[in-house]
Amino acid sequence: MAKKEIKKVVLAYSGGLDTSIIIPWLKENYNNPYIIAVAGNVGQMDELEGLEAKALATGADEYYAMDLTEAMVDEIIIPSVQAGAIYEEYLMGTAFARPIIGKGLVEIAKANNCDAIVHGCTGKGNDQVRFELAIKRFAPDMTIIAPWREWEIKSRDEEIDYAEAHKVPLKISRETNYSKDKNMWHLSHEGLDLEDPTNEPMYEKEGFLEMGVSPITAPDVPTYVTIDFEQGVPVAIDGVKKSATDIIWDLNDIGGKNGIGLLDIVENRLVGMKCRGVYETPGGTILYKAHQALETLCLDKMTAHKKQELSICFAELLYNGQWYTPLREALSAFVTETQKNMTGTVKLKLYKGNIIKSAISSPYSLYSEEICTFGESDYNQADAGGFINLWGLPTTVHAMLEQGLLKNQ
Structure with a gap:
């Protein structure tokens, strides 16, 4: 669609540097279109404060706030935890929010x-991929405008220059201009000194961490937390029934205070380059650990191993923006089947960035102390000899062939 035909647009609006300057840029470069600034509430808390006033003052014609937190948790986060979806150590975060925001943008x-x-x-x-694939899934004929792929601005410093020239208010300075993304699940940090992998993250520097503390400054005594699951969904924390969303909020608080969930990685982006990111995921890290612990008790070996294989594919689909695809839906159907007996209680000990398993119990436990005990049991150890002979038969036959011992040679 030609620029002159763009009369009305929806802008995915966060109030950050990029989206703040996009409003005046659209007015200048797209013949003064009617701009509806849309913020998706995915649990970024204080970042939502004053957004409407800022958007309208910057030139937007309307402002909408979509409350997507519950939908993100129920539709994307919990299914991903159940799947064990981890991308190169990364427990996602930004990738959780983009599909649900993209869908909401289309609706508006x-x-x-x-x-x-x-x-x-x-x-x-x-x-860019995550947003646009979600948009294409629900509005395949919708025009998408990505200013970073059009304008002449080349850096965040130049963005700040543009903002200052157009009197766009900013909460950041050139010195604190980390590229951040925050939602209820995580906070990411990129840019500035982090672009050099030889620089250690400044965990102890005041203001760097927002969701928790450095393990060094965490309490010198451990904190215990208990999580109850029903069919793979967290339903209670320390014996108190709560929604999955509220449990994550509680775990964020508990985990943050104990220095849990800090990750510094150089990851492989979808577009082909490596990038360095520092992530804070206090509650999510605890939740993943608890769910994985329960699966060790309740999931049979063959299913567990196949699930580990498929979790890589699941994570890549999510990371690569392919949430709304037939393959992801098929994998989710498999995951849902594996969670039928994933009911039980997991107790964890948190101490200075570490998560230590304390206790696991479930009415569907496949663990039998009577069978595996080193003490006396009904297990017939003599059965192992025949098992080994049959299990090792291919190896034995191959060795006999090599040594000329196989009959009829």
Whole structure:
């Protein structure tokens, strides 16, 4: 669609540097379109404060706030935890939010007869793919505008120059200009000194960490936490029934205070480059650990091993923006089947960034102390000899062939 035909747009609006300057840029470069700034509430808390006033003051014509936190948890986060989806040590975060926000943007764009959807993702990142694949899934004919792929701005410093020239208020300075993304699950840090992998993250520096503390400054005594699951869904914390969303909030608080969930990695982006990111995922790290512990008790060997294989594929689909695809839906159906007996209680000990398993119990436990005990039991150890002979038969035959011992040679 030509620029002159763009009369009304929906802008994925966070109030950060990128989306703040996009509003005046759209007005200047797209013939002054009607701009609906849409913020998706995925649990970024204080970052939502004052967004409406800021958007309108910057030139937006309308502002919407979508409350997507519960939907993100129930539709994406919990199914991913159940799947054990981990991408190169990364427990996702940004990838959880983008599909659900993209879907919401389409709903608002259609309801308001908009000509295009605009996002502030750079041409180097993963989020452009995640947003756009979600948009294409629900509005395949919708025009998408990505200013970073059009404008002449080349860096975040130049973005700040543009903001200052257009009197766009910013909460950051050039010195604190980390690229961050925050939702209820995590906080990511990129840029500045982190672009050099030889620089250690400044965990102890005031203001760097937002969801917790460094393990060094965490309490010198451990904290215990108990999580109850029903069919793989967290339903209670320390014996108190709560929604999965509220449990994650509680775990964020508990984990953050104990220095849990810090990750510093150089990861492989979808677009082909490596990037260095520092992530805070206090509650999510605890939840993953608890769920994995329960599966060791309740999931049979063959299913567990196949699930580990498929979890890599599941994680890649999520990371690569392919949440709304037939393959992901098929994998989720498999995961749901594996969770039927994933009911039980996991107790963990948290201490200075470490998560230590304390106790696991389940009415569907496949563990039998009577069978595996080193003490006396009904297990017939003599049976192992025949098992080994049959299990090793191919190896034995191959060795006999090599040594000329096989009959009829």
